[in-house]
Amino acid sequence: MKNYKLLITCLGLVSLVIVACSDTVEKNNDEKNQREFYINHLEKELASNGVKNTSYFTVDYDNINFEGKTHSEVMANIDKVVHIFKENFETDNLYRLNRVNLLINIINQNKLIDKEIFYKKLVNAPTDDEKIEIYYNEQTKYFKELGRAKENGDYKLSNKIANKYAYLTILARDSHGNLILYKDDIPKTKENLSYSIKKYDVSIDKNTKSPESKNSTSVMYVNGIKVK
Amino acid sequence: MPIIFCLFIFKGFSQTYNPTPYYFSGSETLFTTVDYHPFTDDYSIGVNYYVSGPLSSIHCYLYESGQAVPGMAYSYELKREIKSSTDTPLVIYYDDVRTDCPNYMMPCDIPSHGGLKPDWASRADYSARYWLTVKVTLTIYGVPQTKYYHIENVGVSGAKRFYKGLEY
Numbered sequence: 373m374k375n376y377k378l379l380i381t382c383l384g385l386v387s388l389v390i391v392a393c394s395d396t397v398e399k400n401n402d403e404k405n406q407r408e409f410y411i412n413h414l415e416k417e418l419a420s421n422g423v424k425n426t427s428y429f430t431v432d433y434d435n436i437n438f439e440g441k442t443h444s445e446v447m448a449n450i451d452k453v454v455h456i457f458k459e460n461f462e463t464d465n466l467y468r469l470n471r472v473n474l475l476i477n478i479i480n481q482n483k484l485i486d487k488e489i490f491y492k493k494l495v496n497a498p499t500d501d502e503k504i505e506i507y508y509n510e511q512t513k514y515f516k517e518l519g520r521a522k523e524n525g526d527y528k529l530s531n532k533i534a535n536k537y538a539y540l541t542i543l544a545r546d547s548h549g550n551l552i553l554y555k556d557d558i559p560k561t562k563e564n565l566s567y568s569i570k571k572y573d574v575s576i577d578k579n580t581k582s583p584e585s586k587n588s589t590s591v592m593y594v595n596g597i598k599v600k
Numbered sequence: 601m602p603i604i605f606c607l608f609i610f611k612g613f614s615q616t617y618n619p620t621p622y623y624f625s626g627s628e629t630l631f632t633t634v635d636y637h638p639f640t641d642d643y644s645i646g647v648n649y650y651v652s653g654p655l656s657s658i659h660c661y662l663y664e665s666g667q668a669v670p671g672m673a674y675s676y677e678l679k680r681e682i683k684s685s686t687d688t689p690l691v692i693y694y695d696d697v698r699t700d701c702p703n704y705m706m707p708c709d710i711p712s713h714g715g716l717k718p719d720w721a722s723r724a725d726y727s728a729r730y731w732l733t734v735k736v737t738l739t740i741y742g743v744p745q746t747k748y749y750h751i752e753n754v755g756v757s758g759a760k761r762f763y764k765g766l767e768y
């Protein structure tokens with residue numbers, strides 16, 4: 373008899389656990405479905421606003437966190453996110469397009485299109501977005517190789533890689549013909565500059581020399597002997 | 601003709617190049633978010649450099665500065681760094697107005713009174729350039745979004761001239 377009671381108690385406990393578990397599973401399924409719904413909604417909204425994942429601009433859908441928010445809060449937040457990301461995407465694309473167009477202009481002005489397969493691919497890409505993507509992916513290849521050379525501490529290889537990809541490198545010169553280093557590609561900072569591509573620049577040797585001989589000061593001098 | 605001119609200079613000026621030490625330092629921004637984002641955010645990556653001579657050397661270190669707005673995170677990977685510095689001796693001619701014979705009634709006994717005297721000066725050429733991949737993550741209302749930039753050949757370069765440790 374005692375055993376019988378014990379058995380019933382055990383069965384009761386087991387069924388309780390089962391019920392509890394199935395509740396959790398159901399709840400988890402609900403949450404999962406809900407989450408999928410939100411993500412799909414966000415994805416659709418972003419797409420209809422022209423924001424899409426590229427190799428340089430990605431919305432990380434796997435790590436979205438909507439926890440602790442009510443349905444209406446989440447929906448309102450998605451609206452705000454779409455608005456901000458759209459602005460962010462457009463500003464970013466404009467920045468990238470400026471750079472790509474600068475390169476394309478140099479290629480066209482100097483009739484370099486047949487010199488590189490990459491130039492052909494870039495110039496003939498049908499849309500601006502594709503041009504940006506092609507250029508970014510080429511840069512990524514270049515920077516990956518540079519990164520590997522750096523890991524190995526191989527400076528010679530690093531220089532070799534930089535020469536190999538010199539068809540990507542834009543050079544800027546001031547009105548005196550001196551090479552200048554520029555920080556970004558926002559056109560407003562680049563007034564009166566002329567551009568060329570490193571690989572196809574004929575005057576590179578002449579102009580990388582020190583501007584010393586062009587300067588004059590109140591003190592007279594002549595160039596001395598190089599020590600190093 | 602130029603060869604004769606040079607010979608003449610170095611014949612009359614045979615002192616060894618032994619300049620007074622000089623140094624200078626500065627910093628330069630390599631990457632800033634101001635131009636990249638519609639909302640205010642003053643994060644930047646920069647380089648501090650320190651150049652000293654004679655027989656020039658350059659030391660650099662990269663730094664991050666500014667405050668990223670909440671939800672923004674930045675990181676960068678250094679892909680290439682080129683630093684160079686050279687020290688070049690220069691012959692300068694300075695106006696040698698003698699202080700011990702200031703009176704025009706009593707001219708100095710050296711023939712080229714108030715003439716030009718040669719001396720060594722130095723020119724320091726310096727350059728520090730960087731290749732960076734910058735990762736920018738914005739997490740807003742729980743949604744993360746990442747952007748990458750390849751920043752090529754940014755940094756600083758220039759030349760300064762020194763005489764007796766002072767820039768001129």
